[in-house]
Amino acid sequence: MRKLLPRRRLLIEGPGAWLAAGGVALSLLMVLALLALIAGRGLAHFWPPDIEAVTLVSGERFAGQPVREQGLPGQASGSERLYRTGNRDLDGDQWRWVEVNAIDTRTTPEDLVIIERRRWGPFIGRLLRLEGPEAQWTASDGAALWRELEERMARVSQLRHERDALHNHRLEPLAEHVDDSAMSPSEEDELREIKARILALQDAMQRDHVVLESLSGQRLELSLEALIEVKRPNAMSLLAKLASWGEGVWRFLSEGPRAANTAGGVWPAIFGTVMMVLLMSVLVTPFGVLAAVYLNEVAPQGRLTRLVRIGVRNLAGVPSIVYGVFGLGVFVYGIGGSLDSLFFADELPSPTFGTGGLLWASLTLALLTLPVVIVATEEGLARIPDSQREGALALGATRSEALRRVVLPMAVPAMLTGVILAIARAAGEVAPLMLVGVAKLASQVPVDDEFPFIHLERKFMHLGYHIFDAGFHGGDVQAAMPLVYATALLLVLVIVVLNLTAILLRHTIRARHVVQAHR
Amino acid sequence: MTERSLSPSPWRRRFRYVRDRLFTLAVTACGIGVILAVLAIGVFLVVEVVPLFTGSASTANSDAIDIESLWLPQQYPGYDEPQYRWQANAATDADTPMFSLTPLAWGTLKAAVYALLFAVPLALGAAIHSACFMSRRLRFRIKPVIELMEALPGVVIGFIAGLVLAPYVERHLVGVFALVLVLPLGILAAGIIQARLPWCLSKRVPLGWAGLWLIPWLAGLVALTLGISPYLEVLWFDGDMRTWMDQQLGLDYATRNAMVVGLAMGFAVIPTIYSLAEDALAGVPASLSEGAQALGASQWQTLWKVLLPAASPGIFSAVMIGAGRAVGETMIVLMATGNTALMTLSPLDGMRSMAANIAIELPEAAPGGVHYQLLLLCALLLFVFTFCVNTLAELVRSRLTQRYQRLGGTT
Structure with a gap:
């Protein structure tokens, strides 16, 4: 009789279930921690911290803004604090680590x-x-x-x-x-x-x-x-x-960088990113939609089309750097080089189109995001019930009329989703841009009042590359860090907003089609 | 007369027909053109790389490079033994540049392996939990969050890994190693505590919502472990684990190392693996698991004996696609490693991956030269590898979908 009673177990569902739950919790914890870190540090950068007048036990005095504190290396107790003391021309350095124990008094005089x-x-x-x-x-x-x-x-x-x-x-x-x-x-x-x-x-x-x-x-x-x-x-x-703080945020968004990208704002980078992404979406939308329409509506649905479909889908998984290599080899050196020798021969050997620029970067990213648009549009087209097409054809419409008047309008939200996802992906891609036209510091914005107003051959600045450059190539990384956080926050915000829009759109499409299917 | 006015004139009909043909033709031409343009990437790389082996490179040293010299150790002047070396920029003209792809391939695979070591358990655990145990309401909320995680740009993750995580890990080495033990034990402890709680309390923290309520618990554990890390270091390792490892185990420690890359790139790969594996698990026809449960299997037994075997091809393809992504990721490896072409297995050393190598060296390489073509060969290898892996994964997945349809087709 005893045997039939369940043994009282340590864990109700067994250890595996709990470890699996830990996987979810840990992943979410990491995402939240990352976002909180970026948001906290990025926004705190603009807050004016108090300046402390510090007197050390040794009698030395200095003024600075406390940045952070960390434990002394190799010791369990005690910590040291980093001050930004400024005055690089007077002291030789604008940072100072001070042991907390060595501090005698700290005051914040108003002057x-x-x-x-x-x-x-x-x-x-x-x-x-x-x-x-x-x-x-x-x-x-x-x-x-x-x-x-x-x-x-x-x-x-x-x-x-x-x-x-x-x-x-x-x-x-x-x-x-x-x-x-x-x-x-x-x-x-x-x-x-x-x-x-x-x-x-x-x-x-x-x-x-x-x-x-x-x-x-x-x-x-x-x-x-x-x-x-x-x-x-x-x-x-x-x-x-x-x-x-508000003024600081505004200046960050509206001014250009100073001091080798370690201070100032990111306006040229915002502008460059937006220009590049706009140009890219203008290029990618028609071609992506056309290819999707061909694959889903026109092409005979045989083995070859299935293979092509799988191929296109897999191109979304090809590393972005490979697209960068393609862009450099074909667009910059190939097409750009020939354009130069044909139309800008008097400028040679200094290249006009034969070097990285806005146009080539947009084209490369358009190619990179083409699979995204194709896949999303195809998914949208596949969700449209065949009854809609058949209804249109039965009423005497030709295939092109059925496509343009019935099928495509219904697929617009899906196309939008694809384009938004493509934009979100393109805004965050940096590796291919390093090969095809991003600049550390572009002296000229690609748009100005000089004919022909948009200069497709110029190099441009990019938010993502700005992060890489300021954080890894700058002289004073410590000084650049808050700025890099702020830039990262801006980039992440843009991408999160774009993705949320895409998710919401997709949600409404699915809901709509479910309703239609049930009618 | 009335009949004529109802039906459109033959001209109009003809016009519509022609317009239809033209439209279809245009769509076909454009569609095929776009698809060809996209597929041209592979063709371009092959065309550019072939001269490397046939010897028609248009530069000074136009002799063909054989495959052996790229992959086997070579004897270089100044070294006693044959070496694997990648050193493209010769310091002086007398130096020969050393082109061995082995250390680059090694670095690429090493980074990917460490990333997968971190990502696969977490992602599969998360997928299993959300497919089988999670409450439905939470599941619908979690998916978008994970999708957002996938969209985080590599440059942001790389920046955090290289400038924040790497120095932090270096200072809290003991704590980070301790976390590997503390976290699983802590999760199990949470489960045991939950089972011991009186019903009125434990129903508030059900397993179905564990993904959420475990977060503060785990955050507390992480903070605690890292907080006592300096004390542990003093207690066990004379206050400095790096020196201790160097003296006792002979291990070098690079600040930006494979461990940090594994963490960062694992983080980037988790959402990919998670969402594909979760799709595979959730797609298993309900009749299978219902049957198992009707025969008296517990939820875990159902999962282990029925769901996982049924979904294993899907999970396999999820891991494959994750691996493809890890191999090609550029910015994270570029920013989170020292980019030195080492060939060690140690998680505490850096590496130089093919993708990062291309990003660093290609802008300076002269087009048409041997160096340029070798970098293009790297790109071709990356392309072929990821394309094959993805195609395989995709084929496995579509097979699986068909099988699910057959299995669940009757319902």
Whole structure:
């Protein structure tokens, strides 16, 4: 009798079931941790942290923003903290590891400033005085100093704007024109006048100075022209910090990179990515849809078509770098090289189309994402009940009419899904772009006001490559890290949003067809 | 008269017919053209690589390269024994570049093997759980999350692996090794605790939702293990496991090593394997498992004796496709290894994979030269390998679908 009773077991479903459950939990944990890491670090980058004035036990003083803390190597207890101390021109380095035990006091005095400069990275210390030609303001003036500084910095940025406009819209066209032909006297006068005005503007920009002092007592005099932004994070209220955070995000999205891609924004990279992806989707959509329609609607459904279908599907699994190699060999060296020798022979040996560029990158990625679009569209076409086609044919429509009026409109959501998935894949691909036209730092955006407005042969910047370049080729990886996190967050956000759209679309298609099948 | 006005004029009919033919012709031409263009990749690579072996390379050293010299150890000046070496950029003109594909192939396969070692157990476990034990509501929610995981770009994963994970693992080596033991035991412990809980509590944490409620438990375990890692290191390894390994076991430790690549690329491969394996398991006709359960088998027995054998071809093809992806992944290997062409098995050494090698060297290689053609040969090898693996997997899968249809066809 006892034997029939179930033995009380340690685990109800056996160990395997639990380990399997652990697989799900662990995978989800990793995804969540990754996303949380990127989002946390990426967003925290724009928050202005307090500046600490640190006095060491040894009596040495310095100011810096705490970055992170980690255990001492080889010891169980104790930790060290990394400070960003700035002042690379004064101290030789802008990072400093300090043992926590060696710190005597930490304070956050309100008068500490962090100044973004055009050269040498940030300065951290005190603002002693502001010197204009007519007067000067010292720290004891309080609010008046800051008001004055703000006004004068606004003046400098306006002058800079004027100078850039003059340079771009007057000087450059003139210089280009002069390159082509000999200079007439009137043009010579104009050139001289513009140059003089630019010099005058530059002098005016350097009128005002600030005198700065680091906590270790070194002094520094800088003209306002060299400053980008002056902040006093210790004196900011929470609201002011929030505003500064928002401004930081905006500047990240709208400005170009500085300091060898380790600071500044990613606007050119966003622009390049969007341009490339747009061009790619324009190329891939018609061809992908046509190929899918041919495979599913026109081609005889025999053994050969099945083989071709499997082949196309498998091309989605071919490594992206192989497409890059194909793009380089065929598009860049093959077609680009012949185009150069045919149409741009006077520019040779410097290549026009015979080097990587926007067009070749888009074409390569279009080829790469073609299988994605074909497979998704085919799936959509296969889901359309045959009764729809037969109904159209029975009413006297020809095959092309049935296709265009009945089948294709029903397959539009599936095509959209395919194109969105293709875009999501293309936005994240970097390896092939490294071969066919991405640039570390593109001096010119591929679109400008110069004929023919879109320059398909130019190199471009890309968000994904920006991550690779700033994180692995930059000089100061530590300084680039927050920026790389922010860029990664941007890229992941774009891709997640695109994928969610595709998933939702596919969901609605499936739901719709289920309803139709049940009617 | 009335009949005539009802039926369209013959001209109009003819026009529609011609338009139909033209349309069909255009679609056919375009479709075939696109498909040919896509398939041209293989043709292009073959055409470019063939001169390498026939000796018509258009550069200075135009002698043909034989296959043996690419794969067998070669005697180079300055070395005592024949060596496997890939060193494309000769430092001086007197140096001969060393082209041996063996270390590259080795690196590629090593990275893929370590990635699969990490990914296959996790992905298959997850697939088994979500096909057999997970509650239906959760399953519909989890699929999109895993699909998102698949869409994460390699460059982001590679950046995290190379700049965040690699230094972190180096500092918490003991903790990371300990996790291999701690995590399975912790999961089993969670199961035992759940079975011991009074009914009113244990029904709140059912196995069907374990995928969710295990997450905080595992996160706690991971944090704890890594937190005590420095203490363990002091206790067992004199405070520095790297030096200890170097002295006691003679193992070198590279910061960016195969272990980190395995973790990162495994992470990238998990969703591929998971979704294909899950499809295969969920596609097994319900009549099979219902029959087994009616005969008194437990859920685990049903899975082990009925579902897994039935779905094994599908699971096999899932692993194959995962392997294909791991072999071709470029950015992760590029960023998470030191890219040194070593030939060791140790998980603590770096490697240089074919894909990463192409990405590094092809932009600088002169088109038409031997180096360029060898890199194209690498690309061809990658192409052929992944294409064959995928085709095989696809054939197995379509066979399986047919079998399922036959088995479940009566219902």
